[in-house]
Structures are given as structure tokens and as C-alpha cells.
Amino acid sequence: MAERIIKSFKVLIGVEVHVQLATASKMFTSAANGATNFGAAPNTLVDPVILGLPGVLPVMNKKAVEWSMKVGLAMGCKINRHTKWDRKSYYYPDLPKNYQISQYDLPLCGEGTFIVPLPDGSTKSVRIRRAHLEEDAGKLLHEAPGGFTIDHSIVDLNRAGTPLLEIVTEPDLSSGEEVAAYGQELQRLVQHLGVSEGQMQMGHMRFEPNINVHITDGDGKVIKTAITEIKNLNSFEALRKASDYEIQRQMQQWIETGSLGKKSTYGWDSSREVTFHQRDKEEANDYRYFPDPDLPVVEVSDAWLAEIKASIGELPAARLKRYCEVCGLSAVDAAIIADDRATADFYDAIIAAGADAKRACNLLLSHGKRLANERGVSMGKLPITPVRFAEVAKLIDASKLAASAAGAVFDKLLEGDAPAEQVAGSLGLIQSSDTGAIDAAIDALIAQNPKSLQDYRAGKQAAFGSLMGMVMKSAKGLNPKLVQERMKAKLG
């Protein structure tokens, strides 16, 4: 038998993501949303619609529809002006109605393109196939709370009916790293738009990569492994590792056995860091989709679409670009500020209040970060207003405050709000720019230290530093820049 050789290969990964929307109520009824009431006692966010009791009728949550359009628009998707709801029928203990309301052939969002920044600084353009709105299922547990073994399974319906946006990409990704980068950029987007908390550990975003490999063998023939889907990954690390493992597993399987595998679903064992076979997908799932007679269609008018578009504002990628190109921040600084919306909004407010963009960045990343860390809040949530930050920035730029003294001013501002100049003044930190006073201090010192003056004139540059230090010490709050200037003029 001829040896199987991989001359080259191409990895194709498409991703399905389920994003829980952070609405107050559920998708089709007014029971409180499980995604925004994480940790609620079991079965306390449940009403007759969630239970699927006879005679109940679902009514769409307007915000969930609008937020889905927002995400679609931000991902460059075409918004379908005419969409409908379909029933996806299957039996499972976490699905009381025995069908899930979803969108089959007329999803709210159609094709789009999403630009994903990669760790090496380049970007990847990922085609979006569709994004549709549906409802989440309940939670099925196989252990009692606390990890106790039980001989049955138990169901909590708090999650049932949570608005779920399913976003499907084309197979444009080619490594675990790219899949994880896509996930992170999507998380940034939904958090920025404020439509999902995007907390992975709470299940707000769940990922399912579909993976196969096109192998060029020793004879130059291209062969394709069967597509496998890895279910329910809910950390970026798992997403990256599971994808990379599955790529290797498919190629290894072909080299060792010549098998291309079967279309199937796999799970991820995060402790052993391996994918494991769950079931074959030989028989296509027969969900018997049909239009839900309980829900009228959704028509998206020009006016409605324009209103949603206007509400989106600047997107994270555009903001990052502006920070680098217009504000002149380094890529690293820009990324730190733009990463969290509250911080970025706060930063923009400091600039709007008149601060220099770079100075504002330095203050925010040094003092803002320190104060936020000390208090365990995000920078945007500090109890100091952007206006005060701008005042401090302006004091420094006007040489009225030493940059090194800014920390003391911020500490004082946290105790109580007052104009920054007043606070700095009360701390004795305002620097004098009175040239008369500076000249007098220099003259007095030169008179007292003729030796230093001689050393300086003899070419011992170090003497300048020690003289300047003495001038600064002789009178409190002199502007060091001016002192330096005046000394140079006087000493020649």
C-alpha cells in the first residue's frame, strides 16, 4: 500500500455562535430573562408561555428584534425586510413546547462581512452567512446542585425562552487562533453595542466550530475530510485548543487509516484537552420546520432600519483606528482604551472637555488604571468626572502642575469633587511661573554657592543639575521648565 503523504493542506472552519441577548424579559413573553438574572433560584423565571401551557400565545420582544438588527448591521449584514418565525420540532426534556421558535428560511440578517483583527496585527475578513433570532432551551442537569449524584436528570426552565441570536459564518477561518480571534472580536462588538453581557463563563456566548481539511496528497490529488462540529465551547481557550486539536485529529486519522471520517458532532474534554466523538450526522436532523401560526411576520420599514442604524454609533474597530490615526496613540495604548466601552467613552469625554489626546491617554493609563485597580472597578466607573481629568491634563500642559504630582490631585479628587486647580492649590502643588520670583531664587543661590557656578563655567555639566535642584528646593512650587530656562539664560 502506498504511503499517505500530505503535500499541503487547507483548513476550513465556519463557526456558529449563540449569543444570549441581555434584554429585561424573554423573547416571546414577559418573564424575566435568565441571561440578565444569572443565579436566580431554579424555575423562578417561568410563566405559562415558557411552560407551553395550552392556550398561551407568544408575543415578540421589540428590543430583541432591534438589537439583532443592530448586531447584523454592525457585521455588515443585509437586513431582510420581510422575516418570519418557524417551529423547529424535536423532543427533549429541556423544551416544554416540543418545538423551538426559530427562523428557518427568512432570517432577520442575511449575508455580511466582519473584519477580525488577528494577534499579528493583520486582519481577516470573515463572511457572515446569516444571523437569526430564536429562543434558548431550558437547562438540563445530570447532577444535583452541589455535585451530588442522582439517578435521574433535572430541569431548570429559567433559561428557556431567553432571546438567542445565532450567527453563522462561511468557512473562512483556518486555525484555532483565528477562530478565537473571531470570538473575541464578536464579544467586543456585542458588549460595545450593549446587546449582550458577553460573559463566556455564564454561557452568554456559546461557540460551535465546523471543521474540515482539504488535503493535497503525494499524487497532487485533493481529498476532503468529513466536516465535524464541536459542540458548545464556552471559553476562547477551549475554542482555540479544540479547533487545533480537531484539525490535527482529522489529518492524523487520514494518514493512519486512510479514513476521511464521517459527518459527525464532537465534544471537547477540557481536562484531557481532546475532542471526543458524540454522534454521527448520517441522517440529517429532521426538524420538520414550518411557519409558526402564532406569530405574525416582521416587516422592516426604511424608517425603522434608519432609526436602528443611527443608534449604532462608532464601532470598536473604527474607534481603535481613530485613536491611532487621529489621536496619535500607540497601538498598544489605543487597544487598552478601546477594549472596554466604558473606558473608551470616558476617554472621549476627557478629550471633549479640552484635554490633549496623548496627555489624557497617559493620565488615564497611569492614574486611572491605578485608581480603578485599587477600587476593583472599570476605569470608566471611577467617581472622578472626565472634566476633572481634563483639568488636570490642562494644568500639566500649562506647566502649572508637575506630571509627577497628578497622583496626589486624583487621590484628593476621589475624596470630593472640586476644580482640579483648587485641589492642587490646597495641596501646595501649583507651580509658580512668576519669573521675578524664579530669578530672585536663582540669584540668591548663585550668591551662596560661588563654587558650583565656577564648576559649571569650567565645564562640569553636573553642577547645573545640582544648582537647579537647589533652586527648586529653595522655594516651593517653582515651574521646573521655567527655572531651567532662566538658569540657562543667567549662567550663559
Next chain:
Amino acid sequence: MAEKTITIDDVRHVAKLARLHLNADELARFTLQLGGILHYVEKLSELDVTGVEPMAHALPISNVLREDVAEESLPVEKVLANAPARDGDFFSVPKVIGGDEDSAG
């Protein structure tokens, strides 16, 4: 007119999806009955629907939306009132083996 015929295997498949256990007699009877229904509905294909937009809903209404306001849920005792079995405040169901943790998505 192209006539759709339903086979006994179709009926077996649909019954399985609907979690119905049918015996041989029932399978034969329902195959005949369902075939009759499909034949009757097939009459619709005689209509010329050229240029008619497909409709997704019987009523000429759209955009029935509600504001996103959370309201009181049912007390847990009422939620579980019709449960065949319960375990504390959870529904208790036969052990699900070999499945995903849940069917989400």
C-alpha cells in the same frame, strides 16, 4: 397531475419523530389515511399561482411587538404543579444518557 404517495416507511419515520409507537395494523391504516389526506390537499396544485407572493401567515398583519418589560413570574409551586415528578424545585425527568448536557441552540 403528479400524485404524491406516502409509504409505510414514511409513516414509521414520522411516528418515530412524534414519539408514537404504532403497531403493524396502525401503520397500515395510517399510511392509507395519510395518503388520502395528501391526495385531497394535492387538489391545490391545480391552481395557477404564477405571480402570487408566498405567504407566511394567514392574517394580513405584521410587527406585533411588545416593549421589553419584565413582569412577575409564576410562583415555583405553580410552575411545578403539573410536573409528573419533581426533585426539590426542579422538574425530574428520566436520566438522559449520552446526550449533550442540554439541547440549547
